[in-house]
Amino acid sequence: MSELAKRVAPEAGRLGRIIDKGGYVFAAGIVLAAGILLLEVFLRYVFNSPTLWAHETTTFLCGLAFLYGGLFCVARNSHIRVVLIYDAIGPRARRWLNVAISILSLIASGFFAFASWIMVSKAFWTPTGDFRMETSGSAWNPPTPALVKGFLLLMLIAMALQFLILAFNYLRAPADRASETDV
Amino acid sequence: MSAVLDFAAIGIGPLTLWMFGLMVALLLTGMPLAFVTLLVALVFAVLGYGTMAVPIITSRIYTFVESFVFVSVPMFVLMAALLDRSGIARDLFDAMKLIGGRLRGGVAVQTIFVAVVLAAMSGIIGGEIVLLGMIALPQMLRQGYDRKLAIGVVCAGGSLGTMVPPSIVLIIYGLTANVSIGDLFTAAFIPGFMLAMFYVVYILVLSYSRPNIAPPPDPVPMPGAEKIKLLKGLILPLLVVFFVLGSIYAGIASVTEASAVGVGGVLLSTVLRGEFSLKMLRDSAMQTLATVGMIVWIGIGATALVGVYNLMGGIRFISELMTGISDNPTVIVLVMMAILFVLGAFLDWVGIALLTMPIFVPIIKTLGLDPVWFGVLFAMNMQVSFLSPPFGPAAFYLKSVAPPDISLGEIFRSLLPFIALQVLAVGLLIAFPGITGR
Amino acid sequence: QDYSFRFQSSDPAGNPNFEFQQGWTETLKEMSDGNVVVELLPVGSIVDYKETQDAVGAGIIDGHITDTSYFAGKDPAFGLIANPVGAWSDPSEMIDFVENGGGAELMNELLNPYGLEFIGVSTPGLEAFVSKVPLDGVADLEGLKVRNPEGLIANVFRAAGAAPVNLPASEVYTSLDKGVIDAADYSVFSVNQEVGMNEVATHPVYPGFHSLPLIEVSMNKAKWDALPEDVQDMFKASVKEFQQTQINALKERDLAAIEEAKAKGDVTIHDWPAEERAKFRGIARGEWEKVASQSEMAQKVYDSLNAYLESKGLIK
Ligand code: NA
Ligand code: NA
Numbered sequence: 001m002s003e004l005a006k007r008v009a010p011e012a013g014r015l016g017r018i019i020d021k022g023g024y025v026f027a028a029g030i031v032l033a034a035g036i037l038l039l040e041v042f043l044r045y046v047f048n049s050p051t052l053w054a055h056e057t058t059t060f061l062c063g064l065a066f067l068y069g070g071l072f073c074v075a076r077n078s079h080i081r082v083v084l085i086y087d088a089i090g091p092r093a094r095r096w097l098n099v100a101i102s103i104l105s106l107i108a109s110g111f112f113a114f115a116s117w118i119m120v121s122k123a124f125w126t127p128t129g130d131f132r133m134e135t136s137g138s139a140w141n142p143p144t145p146a147l148v149k150g151f152l153l154l155m156l157i158a159m160a161l162q163f164l165i166l167a168f169n170y171l172r173a174p175a176d177r178a179s180e181t182d183v
Numbered sequence: 184m185s186a187v188l189d190f191a192a193i194g195i196g197p198l199t200l201w202m203f204g205l206m207v208a209l210l211l212t213g214m215p216l217a218f219v220t221l222l223v224a225l226v227f228a229v230l231g232y233g234t235m236a237v238p239i240i241t242s243r244i245y246t247f248v249e250s251f252v253f254v255s256v257p258m259f260v261l262m263a264a265l266l267d268r269s270g271i272a273r274d275l276f277d278a279m280k281l282i283g284g285r286l287r288g289g290v291a292v293q294t295i296f297v298a299v300v301l302a303a304m305s306g307i308i309g310g311e312i313v314l315l316g317m318i319a320l321p322q323m324l325r326q327g328y329d330r331k332l333a334i335g336v337v338c339a340g341g342s343l344g345t346m347v348p349p350s351i352v353l354i355i356y357g358l359t360a361n362v363s364i365g366d367l368f369t370a371a372f373i374p375g376f377m378l379a380m381f382y383v384v385y386i387l388v389l390s391y392s393r394p395n396i397a398p399p400p401d402p403v404p405m406p407g408a409e410k411i412k413l414l415k416g417l418i419l420p421l422l423v424v425f426f427v428l429g430s431i432y433a434g435i436a437s438v439t440e441a442s443a444v445g446v447g448g449v450l451l452s453t454v455l456r457g458e459f460s461l462k463m464l465r466d467s468a469m470q471t472l473a474t475v476g477m478i479v480w481i482g483i484g485a486t487a488l489v490g491v492y493n494l495m496g497g498i499r500f501i502s503e504l505m506t507g508i509s510d511n512p513t514v515i516v517l518v519m520m521a522i523l524f525v526l527g528a529f530l531d532w533v534g535i536a537l538l539t540m541p542i543f544v545p546i547i548k549t550l551g552l553d554p555v556w557f558g559v560l561f562a563m564n565m566q567v568s569f570l571s572p573p574f575g576p577a578a579f580y581l582k583s584v585a586p587p588d589i590s591l592g593e594i595f596r597s598l599l600p601f602i603a604l605q606v607l608a609v610g611l612l613i614a615f616p617g618i619t620g621r
Numbered sequence: 622q623d624y625s626f627r628f629q630s631s632d633p634a635g636n637p638n639f640e641f642q643q644g645w646t647e648t649l650k651e652m653s654d655g656n657v658v659v660e661l662l663p664v665g666s667i668v669d670y671k672e673t674q675d676a677v678g679a680g681i682i683d684g685h686i687t688d689t690s691y692f693a694g695k696d697p698a699f700g701l702i703a704n705p706v707g708a709w710s711d712p713s714e715m716i717d718f719v720e721n722g723g724g725a726e727l728m729n730e731l732l733n734p735y736g737l738e739f740i741g742v743s744t745p746g747l748e749a750f751v752s753k754v755p756l757d758g759v760a761d762l763e764g765l766k767v768r769n770p771e772g773l774i775a776n777v778f779r780a781a782g783a784a785p786v787n788l789p790a791s792e793v794y795t796s797l798d799k800g801v802i803d804a805a806d807y808s809v810f811s812v813n814q815e816v817g818m819n820e821v822a823t824h825p826v827y828p829g830f831h832s833l834p835l836i837e838v839s840m841n842k843a844k845w846d847a848l849p850e851d852v853q854d855m856f857k858a859s860v861k862e863f864q865q866t867q868i869n870a871l872k873e874r875d876l877a878a879i880e881e882a883k884a885k886g887d888v889t890i891h892d893w894p895a896e897e898r899a900k901f902r903g904i905a906r907g908e909w910e911k912v913a914s915q916s917e918m919a920q921k922v923y924d925s926l927n928a929y930l931e932s933k934g935l936i937k
Contacts, residue, residue, distance in 0.1 A: 027468035037443035041436045055787045063248040069476020079215030086213030115237035127734035137693035139775030246669035359633040363817030364794045434800025493666040541634035
């Protein structure tokens with residue numbers, strides 16, 4: 001299958017390989033989420049005792065997987081793109097385009113990391129500076145909002161780093177290498 | 184950093200054009216789509232409102248990934264990955280050939296029926312297209328179907344999830360317009376089925392009028408024992424479908440939970456067939472992660488763009504477009520349709536609903552038109568938006584799992600006839616509102 | 622125009638609550654001879670309904686009109702003050718507590734640190750409870766699969782023996798229809814009737830026994846402080862007018878919707894006797910205490926609520 005054959009992009013460097021390995025954890029999270037939903041259906045329908053935690057846990061696990069999946073695809077260079085012009089130009093121009101795209105994406109991720117830091121600080125500390133994690137406000141009331149917001153910040157930082165490494169390696173790599181990993 | 188440009192002085196009209204222009208320009212560089220929309224949102228947020236507006240984007244990212252209804256997307260993708268790795272998908276399509284084999288284009292027609300059944304199991308799009316893209320597309324290509332037809336069938340059929348009830352588009356419309364969701368579901372049933380029938384007729388006409396579109400029917404009669412062997416391939420998939428639909432319609436599981444029932448059913452099927460292994464589960468889960476990473480981040484980019492565009496006054500812009508156009512209700516509805524088509528090219532349906540519904544629904548009610556009929560019309564219009572380039576989510580979802588030699592350009596070209604059929608359905612709904620049964 | 626602001630509502634565009642809120646922006650515009658203009662955006666336009674408090678505090682949007690209990694995850698006190706389940710049997714009681722019984726001061730004590738200023742209060746009124754099965758008292762709640770939004774309410778239902786199911790608003794209709802859940806805490810009778818909840822769950826309890834939400838109108842504090850006093854007064858006066866219009870008009874709509882439902886004949890409206898309502902209130906009060914212990918502000922809200930209810934003779 002095309003997606004599995006595609007491994008981490010060589011330009012992604014060691015960080016890319018770590019991100020690729022880390023994927024197992026979040027992929028397992030998706031399977032676990034399916035199991036929890038099934039358990040919830042079972043407990044509710046058969047025993048008439050729905051849990052308070054199943055839906056929020058499932059959403060949490062999938063939320064983490066969604067965020068990590070974005071980083072995972074950056075490391076694999078598998079995000080969807082329009083290659084109409086990109087494919088038509090020569091390898092030299094393409095190499096510079098790769099550098100430019102990586103730098104622009106780096107800047108964007110950097111801005112978002114900064115913005116999510118503002119969000120995270122509100123989710124982890126009260127306005128007076130006391131530590132308290134923002135909770136969901138439900139009957140179970142887990143601190144998932146704070147955790148997911150914090151995880152988003154980590155993902156954006158990792159993404160910025162990954163784009164930095166990509167920009168650097170595209171700049172360094174010979175032109176023909178750069179075209180090997182395109183979608 | 185504070186605002187750089189005075190957006191109020193430039194006006195929302197020109198800003199909209201700039202926004203679209205920048206988006207298309209960046210897309211053409213080959214920048215990943217998700218980062219194009221995120222970057223455009225960022226640029227406009229910073230230029231118009233300064234860095235303090237950027238948290239809008241991160242806040243919307245957070246909300247998007249923490250939404251319960253999207254849980255069904257990874258479930259459908261996981262189901263697809265498991266079906267693909269087991270022999271179930273192949274057996275299913277071989278068996279389908281047995282039933283529809285007498286007909287030219289029979290398997291493509293059956294794929295549309297599978298799509299309708301999937302649509303009755305799901306309220307959103309994304310999951311079904313990925314599922315059909317992984318299962319039906321390779322099988323149709325293997326059997327010698329025309330590539331463009333196979334691609335179109337998968338994308339158009341897979342989009343039916345929001346037209347056939349249950350549908351999140353109709354639910355959100357109902358909550359926004361304050362009309363009965365039950366009435367919307369009832370009214371959408373025939374139009375949804377009508378659209379599916381358009382696809383079927385198109386497949387058959389094309390298969391019989393042109394050579395090399397669909398494989399010719401097998402002239403040699405198959406021995407009975409062979410037939411029974413093939414038909415066995417249908418049993419497990421049909422049982423899974425039965426359990427998923429049954430769990431929804433018997434009130435055992437919510438629509439989102441039912442997607443997990445599907446995963447459980449498929450896993451159990453692989454165990455029964457003796458195909459289950461931990462490696463298969465792990466590989467399927469990894470593929471799910473890679474696929475949802477692509478799909479979800481496209482959605483993230485779209486939601487970011489909508490938030491910033493609403494901040495810029497997008498809703499006011501739509502309202503300005505609508506003021507004083509005509510007294511004729513038909514003209515007004517047609518203008519609305521035109522606006523929806525244009526927005527559908529660039530935005531996702533959630534954004535379109537947010538932008539247009541506050542303006543359109545009160546107008547429809549004032550004109551004395553039926554808001555339920557309009558809701559179905561809106562859902563039909565969103566079918567077009569899923570396929571229309573440059574922002575056609577259905578194409579992106581398929582691209583995320585299609586063989587690498589199928590380019591986005593080819594997918595969009597393949598979708599054109601199906602878009603025409605959808606536009607025809609929109610036209611019929613306007614000309615004959617009675618199709619909704621109201 | 623001298624002042625223009627952008628507010629976000631927690632209601633969708635065609636919802637009657639949103640229409641009344643838009644009426645508020647009209648009133649304010651008239652009062653100020655067109656000098657104060659508020660653009661009201663529907664739910665989710667700029668940020669999600671649970672994120673508006675952060676956005677107003679940061680000045681990204683200028684204000685919001687929202688159910689305060691959505692922020693219970695920031696401080697349980699928001700959940701307690703917004704919906705002390707069982708405390709109120711009429712909108713006027715809740716409004717008197719906020720306006721004359723120390724509630725407004727508490728709201729500001731809660732909101733000011735987050736960068737918001739409380740302007741005024743409204744409510745759609747006592748909600749109607751959506752149910753597929755006949756409910757005539759607390760005992761019928763035993764084992765009931767009920768959907769609850771965030772806040773104190775789910776804890777109270779659990780304490781009353783029900784089985785709360787956590788579902789988003791967009792899944793309530795189909796889940797009720799197919800019987801995944803038996804009941805739901807959704808909205809007022811007329812809205813429930815219009816979106817078709819009563820068609821799939823034909824045993825509504827009206828008036829509800831469970832929820833009378835506090836809807837706050839508030840804005841960015843720095844922007845509020847920069848306003849001249851006469852403009853601030855116009856804000857407060859117009860919110861008061863909006864509150865009265867909303868309560869009275871929704872009450873009328875509720876009654877009209879009830880007539881409609883009765884005329885159709887497929888809906889059985891249940892009304893709980895006073896002793897059953899008191900029983901539910903008793904269970905709820907036990908949960909208030911638990912919430913009170915969760916934060917300093919929640920304790921303060923709890924004390925203030927009790928003092929008010931005692932002073933009015935509403936509890937013994
Ligand atoms: Na559907
Ligand atoms: Na489109």
